[in-house]
Amino acid sequence: MLKLEQAVITQDDFSLRADLSIEPHKKYAVIGPSGAGKSTLLGALCGFVPLAHGRLIWDGRDITDAAPGARPMTMLFQDNNLFPHLSVMQNVGLGLRSDMRLTADDMAKVESALSRVSLADMADRKPGSLSGGQQSRAALARVLVQARPFVLLDEPFAALGPALRNEMLDLVQQLVTETGAALIMVTHDPKDVARIADEVIFVANGIAHAPEPAKELMDNPPPELREYLG
Amino acid sequence: MALRAFAISTKTGIGAAALVVGLILAAICAVLTRAEFGSGLGPADWSAIRFTVFQAAISAALSSLLAIPIARALARRRFPGRGLLVTLLGAPFILPVIVAVLGLLTVFGRAGWLNMALSDLNLPTLSIYGLHGVVLAHVFFNLPLATRLMLQAWQTIPAERFRLAAQLDLTPRAVFQSIEWPMLRQIVPGTAALIFVICLTSFAVALTLGGGPRATTIELAIYQAFRFDFDLSRAAILSLVQLALAGSAALLALWIIPSVSMGGGQDRPRQRWDARGGVQRIIDILAIGIGALFLLLPLGAIVTRGLAGILLTPASVWQAAGTSVGVAMVSIAVLLVLALPMAGWIATAKRGSVEAVGLFGVAASPLMIGTGWFILINPFADPIALALPVTALVNALMALPFALRILVPPLRDTVQVYGRLSQALSLTGWPFWRWVALPRLRPQIGFAMGLTGALSMGDLGVIALFADQDRTTLPLQMYRLMGSYQMEAAAGAALILLALSLGIFWIFDKAGRMNAEA
Numbered sequence: 001m002l003k004l005e006q007a008v009i010t011q012d013d014f015s016l017r018a019d020l021s022i023e024p025h026k027k028y029a030v031i032g033p034s035g036a037g038k039s040t041l042l043g044a045l046c047g048f049v050p051l052a053h054g055r056l057i058w059d060g061r062d063i064t065d066a067a068p069g070a071r072p073m074t075m076l077f078q079d080n081n082l083f084p085h086l087s088v089m090q091n092v093g094l095g096l097r098s099d100m101r102l103t104a105d106d107m108a109k110v111e112s113a114l115s116r117v118s119l120a121d122m123a124d125r126k127p128g129s130l131s132g133g134q135q136s137r138a139a140l141a142r143v144l145v146q147a148r149p150f151v152l153l154d155e156p157f158a159a160l161g162p163a164l165r166n167e168m169l170d171l172v173q174q175l176v177t178e179t180g181a182a183l184i185m186v187t188h189d190p191k192d193v194a195r196i197a198d199e200v201i202f203v204a205n206g207i208a209h210a211p212e213p214a215k216e217l218m219d220n221p222p223p224e225l226r227e228y229l230g
Numbered sequence: 231m232a233l234r235a236f237a238i239s240t241k242t243g244i245g246a247a248a249l250v251v252g253l254i255l256a257a258i259c260a261v262l263t264r265a266e267f268g269s270g271l272g273p274a275d276w277s278a279i280r281f282t283v284f285q286a287a288i289s290a291a292l293s294s295l296l297a298i299p300i301a302r303a304l305a306r307r308r309f310p311g312r313g314l315l316v317t318l319l320g321a322p323f324i325l326p327v328i329v330a331v332l333g334l335l336t337v338f339g340r341a342g343w344l345n346m347a348l349s350d351l352n353l354p355t356l357s358i359y360g361l362h363g364v365v366l367a368h369v370f371f372n373l374p375l376a377t378r379l380m381l382q383a384w385q386t387i388p389a390e391r392f393r394l395a396a397q398l399d400l401t402p403r404a405v406f407q408s409i410e411w412p413m414l415r416q417i418v419p420g421t422a423a424l425i426f427v428i429c430l431t432s433f434a435v436a437l438t439l440g441g442g443p444r445a446t447t448i449e450l451a452i453y454q455a456f457r458f459d460f461d462l463s464r465a466a467i468l469s470l471v472q473l474a475l476a477g478s479a480a481l482l483a484l485w486i487i488p489s490v491s492m493g494g495g496q497d498r499p500r501q502r503w504d505a506r507g508g509v510q511r512i513i514d515i516l517a518i519g520i521g522a523l524f525l526l527l528p529l530g531a532i533v534t535r536g537l538a539g540i541l542l543t544p545a546s547v548w549q550a551a552g553t554s555v556g557v558a559m560v561s562i563a564v565l566l567v568l569a570l571p572m573a574g575w576i577a578t579a580k581r582g583s584v585e586a587v588g589l590f591g592v593a594a595s596p597l598m599i600g601t602g603w604f605i606l607i608n609p610f611a612d613p614i615a616l617a618l619p620v621t622a623l624v625n626a627l628m629a630l631p632f633a634l635r636i637l638v639p640p641l642r643d644t645v646q647v648y649g650r651l652s653q654a655l656s657l658t659g660w661p662f663w664r665w666v667a668l669p670r671l672r673p674q675i676g677f678a679m680g681l682t683g684a685l686s687m688g689d690l691g692v693i694a695l696f697a698d699q700d701r702t703t704l705p706l707q708m709y710r711l712m713g714s715y716q717m718e719a720a721a722g723a724a725l726i727l728l729a730l731s732l733g734i735f736w737i738f739d740k741a742g743r744m745n746a747e748a
Binding site for chain 2: 046047048067068069070074075077080081083085086090094095098099100
């Protein structure tokens with residue numbers, strides 16, 4: 001269980017309050033108007049944005065000040081998820097060892113992750129020579145080898161076409177189901193919520209609301225959410 | 231999203247910066263201990279100060295003014311060889327001073343090409359020694375720099391302005407007044423200030439073309455006090471004068487100096503409708519023609535004369551060449567050890583003040599640092615035995631400001647774009663350098679290494695203070711040949727030096743770019 005306790009995140013004159021728990025093995029959608037602070041919320045969970053107040057607790061441990069790499073989560077950003085000067089294999093390998101000293105065991109993990117996302121024959125290519133979908137899959141292979149209990153997606157597939165995007169979301173869904181990780185994804189699209197999410201975190205007016213079951217919330221939205229959904 | 235930049239540790243960077251400042255401060259302190267202020271400044275010292283400022287001012291003014299028509303012509307004309315000419319404008323930067331001086335002597339010297347032609351026509355001949363020789367050499371080095379800076383500025387004028395001017399059918403004069411003059415008013419003072427600062431610490435040019443009571447720079451006076459009179463007190467006092475003068479000028483100029491872009495992007499001339507007239511065409515042809523001749527004739531002279539002299543070069547030249555290559559390689563290594571951590575610190579720090587640390591090296595003159603370290607080493611060891619290591623170190627310090635200007639901007643970009651991903655993957659410290667920063671910056675690192683190697687290869691400064699017969703670099707050996715009027719052998723040495731400097735630059739620059747990701 002991951003808990004944000006009485007958290008306040010401030011950036012310049014923007015501030016976001018959050019007091020919520022995220023349970024393992026569940027899939028969460030983070031929705032809300034643009035500029036409401038969805039990315040900021042994920043950034044705070046991952047350690048890129050400091051908490052002005054409150055604590056972040058994981059299984060009873062206070063990880064409020066832990067470095068991003070030392071947290072139980074892995075995040076895919078909107079862009080720049082791969083180093084363009086490294087091969088696909090190296091990019092995935094960095095998920096296991098930041099000094100790249102991969103053992104035979106590690107190599108086997110990297111290879112099996114690459115085959116899982118159907119990139120086994122692209123291992124030595126650089127990201128620049130891959131298509132957008134292949135790049136996304138390479139990043140997902142790294143998420144796989146990292147095998148962290150929480151996977152955070154900050155709209156990494158926004159630049160893909162609708163069909164490819166859905167394909168990626170399905171793949172993510174399969175992967176987290178296989179690994180048992182919790183998924184927290186930012187989205188604009190109510191259809192994504194219906195497609196994937198168990199629970200919804202609604203972010204608006206400076207508050208990240210506690211998660212609520214997706215179906216009930218979307219079928220019977222409170223006024224603020226109704227206004228956003230239109 | 232606020233990014234806490236802990237991908238790079240700032241400790242090593244601050245350590246490297248402290249080391250640089252410490253090395254220079256130690257030299258200053260050593261100099262201070264020897265300066266006997268009672269003796270004060272003599273008339274010769276005052277005349278050196280006056281000459282230093284005067285020649286720097288004239289060199290800066292001439293270089294900046296003459297660059298205007300050349301840059302303007304290059305900005306609005308296309309012709310075959312234009313790209314090559316623009317590239318060549320960068321060459322004087324890595325051209326050893328002593329080599330250029332020999333080229334200038336061949337063209338403008340007592341028995342040079344120009345004077346031969348003049349005497350054939352029964353016209354009075356010109357002398358290259360003294361003030362006009364020093365200024366001529368400084369203009370030769372800095373006119374191309376000024377031209378590049380202005381060409382860059384010309385290219386920042388949006389094409390739409392010229393299109394609008396064409397619609398309004400403005401005359402060339404009106405175009406100049408309304409579009410080009412406002413741009414020049416911004417760029418010319420900064421360019422002149424930069425050249426002024428560069429010329430203040432000129433040593434090798436003054437050593438070869440100046441000298442005597444009427445054409446001695448402070449830097450040369452330090453050398454003479456040290457080498458001929460072994461008057462450490464006078465050398466020390468002059469060093470302090472130099473530090474105050476060049477330091478304050480550099481600090482003042484820091485605010486107006488334009489950023490020097492070393493890269494390309496100057497290959498595309500703007501389409502200009504106001505430049506079609508015959509008069510405009512003639513002006514441009516003259517500007518480019520005379521500018522190119524001024525740049526190319528001395529370079530050509532080095533090659534032709536050098537080829538004739540190369541077989542006459544004594545073994546000592548080849549030996550010195552080997553030494554110089556070694557010194558250059560050590561300089562490159564020292565530079566990397568200092569510049570990379572410092573760049574890491576500067577790139578992640580809040581913008582501003584820390585960049586000034588690199589400029590410390592510009593303000594402190596090489597001969598002052600050399601004098602200081604001579605004084606420090608003297609009680610413990612024979613400074614002459616350490617001539618080569620000290621030279622390599624000082625050369626690296628001199629290249630440091632340029633290296634930082636090259637490395638910091640792309641490193642700052644890398645941290646911005648890949649900082650979060652690196653943190654998420656725990657890529658900090660050495661793994662960040664190994665897997666992210668070094669591969670991303672390889673072209674710039676190669677360029678900085680090449681530049682440092684070429685500058686060190688061609689440097690005639692500190693080594694002249696320390697060296698004896700056994701320990702000499704190629705530029706010094708060449709200077710000695712010139713001093714003993716073995717001009718053919720000197721020309722051969724010049725060609726070798728030219729080839730080595732350009733070769734070192736080319737190899738590192740090329741290696742950096744090879745297979746580099748965009």
